[in-house]
Amino acid sequence: MAEKKRRDTVRRSMPKQDDFERRKNFAEVALGYTEELARGEAARCLNCKKAPCVSGCPVNIDIPFFVKAIVDGDFAAGVRQIKKTNALPAICGRVCPQEEQCEIKCVVGRRGSPVAIGRLERYLADWEATQAKIEKPRLARKTGRKVVIVGAGPAGITVANDLCLLGHDVTIYEALHEPGGVLTYGIPEFRLPKAIVNREVKYIESLGAKLVLDFVVGKTRTVDNLLEEFDAMFIATGAGLPWFLGIPGENLNGVYSANEYLTRVNLMKGFLFPDFDTPIKRPANVIVIGGGNVAMDSARTAVRLGADEVHIVYRRGREELPAREEEVENAEEEGVIFDLLTLPVKLVGNEQGWVSGMECLKMELGEPDDSGRRRPVPIEGSEFHMPADAVVVSIGNSPNPLIAATTPGLDIGRKDNISTDDNGRTSRHNIWAAGDVVTGAATVISAMGAARTAAQAMHEYLTNLT
Amino acid sequence: MYKVIERKMIVPNLHELTIEAPAVAASVQAGNFVVLRPDDRGERTPLSVADWDREAGTVTSIFMQVGASTAKLAQLQPGDTIPTFSGPLGRETVIDNFGTVLCVGGCYGIGSIYPVARALKRAGNRVCTLVEARSSYLLYWQDRLRQVSDSYFNITRDGTVGVKGHVSALPDIMQEAGLKPDRVIVNGCTFMMMRVSEITRPLGWKTVVNMNPIMIDGTGMCGVCRLSVAGETKFACVDGPDFDGHEVDWREFLARRKSYLPEEVAPLRKSGCGH
Ligand SMILES: Cc1cc2nc3c(=O)[nH]c(=O)nc-3n(C[C@H](O)[C@H](O)[C@H](O)COP(=O)(O)OP(=O)(O)OC[C@H]3O[C@@H](n4cnc5c(N)ncnc54)[C@H](O)[C@@H]3O)c2cc1C
Ligand SMILES: Cc1cc2nc3c(=O)[nH]c(=O)nc-3n(C[C@H](O)[C@H](O)[C@H](O)COP(=O)(O)OP(=O)(O)OC[C@H]3O[C@@H](n4cnc5c(N)ncnc54)[C@H](O)[C@@H]3O)c2cc1C
Ligand code: SF4
Ligand code: SF4
Ligand code: FES
Numbered sequence: 001m002a003e004k005k006r007r008d009t010v011r012r013s014m015p016k017q018d019d020f021e022r023r024k025n026f027a028e029v030a031l032g033y034t035e036e037l038a039r040g041e042a043a044r045c046l047n048c049k050k051a052p053c054v055s056g057c058p059v060n061i062d063i064p065f066f067v068k069a070i071v072d073g074d075f076a077a078g079v080r081q082i083k084k085t086n087a088l089p090a091i092c093g094r095v096c097p098q099e100e101q102c103e104i105k106c107v108v109g110r111r112g113s114p115v116a117i118g119r120l121e122r123y124l125a126d127w128e129a130t131q132a133k134i135e136k137p138r139l140a141r142k143t144g145r146k147v148v149i150v151g152a153g154p155a156g157i158t159v160a161n162d163l164c165l166l167g168h169d170v171t172i173y174e175a176l177h178e179p180g181g182v183l184t185y186g187i188p189e190f191r192l193p194k195a196i197v198n199r200e201v202k203y204i205e206s207l208g209a210k211l212v213l214d215f216v217v218g219k220t221r222t223v224d225n226l227l228e229e230f231d232a233m234f235i236a237t238g239a240g241l242p243w244f245l246g247i248p249g250e251n252l253n254g255v256y257s258a259n260e261y262l263t264r265v266n267l268m269k270g271f272l273f274p275d276f277d278t279p280i281k282r283p284a285n286v287i288v289i290g291g292g293n294v295a296m297d298s299a300r301t302a303v304r305l306g307a308d309e310v311h312i313v314y315r316r317g318r319e320e321l322p323a324r325e326e327e328v329e330n331a332e333e334e335g336v337i338f339d340l341l342t343l344p345v346k347l348v349g350n351e352q353g354w355v356s357g358m359e360c361l362k363m364e365l366g367e368p369d370d371s372g373r374r375r376p377v378p379i380e381g382s383e384f385h386m387p388a389d390a391v392v393v394s395i396g397n398s399p400n401p402l403i404a405a406t407t408p409g410l411d412i413g414r415k416d417n418i419s420t421d422d423n424g425r426t427s428r429h430n431i432w433a434a435g436d437v438v439t440g441a442a443t444v445i446s447a448m449g450a451a452r453t454a455a456q457a458m459h460e461y462l463t464n465l466t
Numbered sequence: 467m468y469k470v471i472e473r474k475m476i477v478p479n480l481h482e483l484t485i486e487a488p489a490v491a492a493s494v495q496a497g498n499f500v501v502l503r504p505d506d507r508g509e510r511t512p513l514s515v516a517d518w519d520r521e522a523g524t525v526t527s528i529f530m531q532v533g534a535s536t537a538k539l540a541q542l543q544p545g546d547t548i549p550t551f552s553g554p555l556g557r558e559t560v561i562d563n564f565g566t567v568l569c570v571g572g573c574y575g576i577g578s579i580y581p582v583a584r585a586l587k588r589a590g591n592r593v594c595t596l597v598e599a600r601s602s603y604l605l606y607w608q609d610r611l612r613q614v615s616d617s618y619f620n621i622t623r624d625g626t627v628g629v630k631g632h633v634s635a636l637p638d639i640m641q642e643a644g645l646k647p648d649r650v651i652v653n654g655c656t657f658m659m660m661r662v663s664e665i666t667r668p669l670g671w672k673t674v675v676n677m678n679p680i681m682i683d684g685t686g687m688c689g690v691c692r693l694s695v696a697g698e699t700k701f702a703c704v705d706g707p708d709f710d711g712h713e714v715d716w717r718e719f720l721a722r723r724k725s726y727l728p729e730e731v732a733p734l735r736k737s738g739c740g741h
Contacts, residue, residue: 086717175635177503177510177550185687214552214687220489250690251699251718260688268509268682277509277534278682354719400686402704429558 009112012041014119019333023303026189026271029330030094037131038123042070043384044108045115053117056105058449059085063102063117070120078124082136085235086121086205088154088387088448090129090196091183094124096445097324129199139207140167146174148230150217150403153181154444155236155435155451157204162455164207168462170371171230173215178267181238182436183444185267186259190304191327194266218406223431231465232430232458235418236364239397239436243287250393254283254355258290258298258394265301284308287358289344290394291316296327298392299336311386314340315363315376336447339386343378347391357387399437413441424454432458468502468551470522473542473649476606479531480574481540482516488523490553496581497559497676497708501684503550506537510676511535512681512703514653516577522540527555528577528606555684556707559651559674562587566592568640568647569615570633570662572599575654576607578676582651584614592616594645598633602626615644633661637669647671652711657724663711673711677702679723684738693719 015031016022022029022142033041036379045067053063061082067080078417082089087402098118106114108378128134145168149156152174155283160170177182180197205211215222217237229235242257244250270280286302286317288295291314302310312331317340321328332338339360346359363373399416409425417440418433420426426433471484490500499514515529531540542548559582567586571579576597587593595615600623601606612618619639620628629635640647649672652662659675666673679702680689686704693702694715700706 008501175552176683177552214550215489215554216555219555219685220493220553242686242687242689244689244692246699251694251722253721253724257689260682260690263682263688269507276507353718402686441614 008044009108011044011113012037012119014116019023022190023334026304028193031342032126033123034120038120039068039073041116042067042120044368045071046107048107048378051106052107053102053115056102056147058101058445060454061102061121064200067115067117067120070124073126075124076131076135078126082121082124083137084122085452086448087158087302088200088444089121090125091154091200092193092445092448093118093120093125093401095187095195095443097443099325101445102422105324108296117202124154129196136137136206139165139167142169142345143167143462145169145465146171146230146457147230147232147234147238147462148226149234151175151181151238151435151437152179152201152211153236153238153435153447155437155447156181156234156236156449157200158448158456159236159434159455160204160209161207162452163458164204164209166455166459168459170189170209172209173220173226173236174211174213175216175398176267177213179211179213181236182240185263186294186297188262188266190300190302191297198329216402218402223403223407223410227430232432234424234437234454234458235403235431235437236447237400237403237437238437239399239417239441241398241400241416242393243396243398244393245344245395247344247346249355252347252349252355253353254281254389255347255391255393258288258294258392259397261298261392262294262301265305270306271305280305282306283388286310286390286392287386287388288392288394290314290396291321292396293327293395295392296323296336296395296405297332299300299331300334302390302392303336305379308391309337310335311339311388313358313360313386314346315341315343316373317341317365320373326448340375343376345383348385355388355391357385358391359386360386371421397436399440399442420454422453423457424450425457430461467547467549469547470542470544470546472544476574477604478530479602480606481529481531482526482577483513483529483539483542484524484526485548485551486523487525487551487553489524489730491518491520491525492699494518494525494554495558496585497556498554499556499684499707500527500551500553501681502539502548502552502726503541504535504548506549506729508538508549509535510550510682510684512555512733514574514676514678514679514707515737516574516579516580518581525551526577529573534645549567552684553598556703557705559585559658559676559708563590564706565648566594566645568636568645568650569593569595570636570650570652570654570658571595571597572613572633572658573604574653575652575658575676576605576611579651579653580607580610582653583611586651587614587616592645594640594643595619595648596621596636596639598622598623598654619643633658634665636662636665649674650711651708652676656720659711660714660716660720663714663716665734667712674708675708675711675714677709677714677719679719 206337268278269276363376434450
């Protein structure tokens with residue numbers, strides 16, 4: 001038996017929508033394992049005693065346990081185990097950068113490809129969704145303590161989950177008209193179907209969390225005003241303020257932040273215009289500036305909106321692209337053209353104020369910089385012009401200063417992030433924070449990991465309150 | 467869900483809408499706006515706040531029917547509900563004792579300048595209010611405005627009431643009344659705010675305009691509402707909507723609203739805004 005496992009070095013690939021077909025629709029690209037594929041892949045796991053993969057997961061899921069449950073066909077047991085530490089498995093199984101976290105540590109990976117932990121997690125979560133009844137863990141006795149959570153993204157949802165289970169009374173305030181944070185307005189349907197996000201939010205509500213939408217904390221009511229009613233607060237407002245390059249022409253029509261572009265399509269359902277009222281242009285020549293997941297999502301969205309040509313312009317090389325490899329490959333398969341080592345210097349417009357193209361410089365890689373990556377330097381005299389009728393700027397986001405500006409005594413770090421200790425406690429004794437608002441734009445699972453730590457600390461505080 | 471208390475057409479194509487939204491009503495100030503959606507498929511539409519009743523928990527806006535979303539809003543009846551009503555958004559208008567303040571309102575801004583004038587009056591200013599419309603039948607809320615103003619003027623295009631002409635008559639009106647404003651605050655359509663800024667610039671009258679770009683979230687997340695002010699990019703929804711009219715890059719602003727081209731201004735001309 002052990003013999004056979006060692007020989008099985010190749011991971012099962014996951015079925016995907018056809019390259020050409022999927023360019024025309026917003027349906028999910030990756031289709032998920034079948035039961036046969038899942039059990040075959042799970043069988044490659046060596047069930048290590050001191051499983052290194054677990055330490056790679058920011059929420060320390062007992063990976064060997066749930067993988068074994070798949071081998072045994074006891075899916076319910078697998079789901080139960082995952083949910084002990086991860087409230088959003090269907091989401092993490094899809095968007096986690098697994099290759100840098102749990103999977104990079106997998107011992108099977110040393111002699112072949114690592115066990116596809118993320119895909120297996122997704123398999124279990126999707127299996128659960130097809131069951132008539134979703135198992136609910138037992139809730140602790142009501143403590144009578146009231147907690148307010150600001151922001152219904154992954155960090156906020158995680159704390160709501162944990163504190164509901166511990167018996168606290170939880171209310172979430174969300175600025176937008178839908179919960180989910182970036183999962184709803186940023187990550188596109190073809191990568192993370194909104195039905196899954198809605199399902200997870202419904203689950204949290206079924207545990208007793210109250211969700212109030214259209215409520216902008218710092219505006220509708222201030223933090224201090226809310227704290228008159230609540231025993232503790234958790235701030236999980238993310239990093240939602242888009243950066244621009246600061247080059248000439250950036251305010252021309254047809255120049256979007258990735259947030260605007262993706263929000264029009266995802267949150268406002270612009271791709272269903274005119275069935276939905278929010279319009280989205282369908283330009284022919286789209287340039288996306290940036291190289292992260294957000295840039296890949298924007299480029300692949302432009303493909304689906306029918307653009308003839310979609311370019312990704314990035315100032316470093318392919319190796320340095322911060323996006324997940326899988327997403328870069330997906331973009332390439334869908335025909336996105338990568339203009340690497342290219343620096344935008346100016347956007348040019350027509351008489352009516354619409355963008356018509358972009359002036360660029362070619363770059364070459366020089367000495368390594370602070371981040372250890374080789375610094376791109378412009379090549380003199382290499383100016384060239386790229387035509388475009390839409391440009392999506394996707395170079396990063398920082399936290400929105402709204403709450404910081406209206407909350408006295410809340411320590412703020414550089415780049416507007418909220419400062420906390422290792423347990424997520426801020427400079428205010430009854431306020432915690434975690435997720436992108438603390439770290440700057442990061443990942444779903446790191447936001448959730450930090451949120452779980454904060455939830456524990458909040459629980460201790462609430463339990464000791466007299 | 468937010469309940470519609472009242473929706474009525476007060477002059478042709480301009481509607482007064484009152485919504486029950488106690489949390490917004492409790493904290494709203496002059497110069498703020500709200501974002502609402504008429505139904506589940508609707509756009510997030512920004513509207514300035516024209517009045518409120520903190521006790522009753524209601525908020526009132528004046529809107530002009532121009533496109534799909536405002537057409538849906540114009541169908542609302544008392545007792546109906548709308549799914550989104552978020553606010554108060556944006557910074558409030560800066561209120562202080564400036565001395566003499568000239569409040570200028572046009573189209574929906576006749577409504578939204580009212581709480582500004584009221585707050586300025588309470589702060590001890592000498593408040594002059596000037597309302598501009600195409601014709602007398604497009605004027606509304608005159609009694610309310612007079613109540614909070616030390617002097618009140620109308621300008622109509624056709625001269626049916628007040629001075630005949632448009633906002634360029636503003637300096638003459640002020641001179642005739644022997645008034646020199648320490649500050650001018652303008653609410654209303656983009657063209658009027660731009661025109662007033664052009665007129666007051668050579669006179670050195672500080673002019674505050676309440677900008678109305680295209681918006682989505684209204685919380686600083688999308689950046690669609692950006693404009694250049696004194697050479698810097700600002701987000702109208704969080705840095706504004708009030709800005710110094712002499713520092714705004716109007717050409718860019720109008721292009722971004724797609725209303726630079728005469729044909730796109732047509733709906734406004736039809737609907738009686740006067741420009
Ligand atoms: C396009 C895109 C693609 C991404 N792809 C991936 C990926 O593949 N894998 C991955 O791991 N990560 C990805 N990320 C990053 C990931 O989504 C974030 O790190 C994660 O969502 C952070 O979670 P959060 O809960 O801290 O904040 P968010 O998800 O940003 O949620 C914050 C919530 O707070 C609300 N809010 C803000 N201010 C207020 C206020 N004043 N009052 C009330 N509510 C407020 C916001 O509306 C929002 O709903 C991506 C991000 C983007 C934008
Ligand atoms: C902070 C802020 C406050 C606002 N306050 C009010 C308010 O109190 N009352 C109000 O009626 N409107 C106000 N507006 C404008 C209002 O948001 C828009 O009129 C509305 O969103 C139009 O939606 P629609 O779907 O009906 O029309 P759309 O289909 O979006 O627009 C129809 C056509 O009219 C043009 N258009 C629309 N509005 C204007 C305008 N004001 N000036 C020039 N061209 C225009 C558009 O370019 C387009 O060609 C405000 C905007 C902002 C940003
Ligand atoms: S949550 Fe992410 S890191 Fe943890 S096991 Fe699942 S895929 Fe791996
Ligand atoms: S390290 Fe790999 S083989 Fe070992 S338990 Fe984890 S997933 Fe299985
Ligand atoms: S409306 Fe989105 S940032 Fe202002």
